[in-house]
């Protein structure tokens with residue numbers, strides 16, 4: 001079965017208006033990885049270390065034509081906004097969960113488009129104008145919580161995945177990409193490539209695009225009404241918080257601030273995690289996770305391997321005995 005279809009620049013333009021929110025993108029490898037057999041996505045590398053490769057109308061046209069498959073990023077870090085939100089579900093009861101969510105959205109006055117996938121599907125919400133990723137996420141986390149639909153990443157292997165996966169990004173960050181709708185999935189076994197369609201229209205590019213253009217786009221005010229007074233539910237908060245801007249709320253000039261000496265690797269619960277400088281000086285803590293720094297109060301930190309504050313300060317060349325630095 002041939003997965004290639006004629007696609008025009010006009011189609012690509014329409015698709016871009018709906019789904020392209022920033023110019024960075026990924027491409028799915030057509031060849032399976034020799035060991036895992038999986039078809040990974042990678043970000044096209046700039047030639048000679050030049051400007052990052054930006055998605056063009058021609059790239060999108062080829063995606064629709066089935067010549068290549070792109071992955072798209074939700075958040076534009078210049079605005080922290082997204083044009084769409086997607087819920088990815090891929091497990092035994094995925095489709096049931098997606099339909100449950102879709103029905104709840106409908107009750108909330110939000111039309112969502114369901115796209116097939118291998119085991120489950122992707123449920124897409126389109127916004128009239130780009131909305132803050134954080135606000136979109138608050139809404140969908142509450143829907144999931146209300147319906148008792150599991151979200152992946154809370155210690156559970158199965159569950160829905162929400163794109164955007166972050167509330168905010170730094171300028172140089174990308175977040176997570178998802179397969180662009182209507183694209184060919186090279187890993188599907190049925191053929192050398194398989195296209196998944198939206199349930200809402202005939203399985204032709206023209207009809208699918210017309211359907212996507214027609215469905216009601218969610219207004220920002222509507223979203224904001226739905227989340228009034230809400231925040232990300234407590235159990236998900238740690239996945240949503242950005243990890244790159246730890247803050248001291250009050251501090252004195254010359255005060256020792258550990259965060260100026262270490263680079264935070266990630267957040268785990270109420271702590272930032274990174275390599276302990278004292279362990280590192282002895283060639284230990286290769287996994288780089290011995291030091292925990294309190295998110296709420298970054299003056300508090302401790303090494304799980306037992307290094308004392310004095311040892312850590314000494315390793316950083318700012319010994320505690322130096323009164324100036326108290």
Ligand SMILES: [Zn+2]
Pocket residue numbers: 276277278279280290303304305306307
């Ligand atoms: Zn240590």
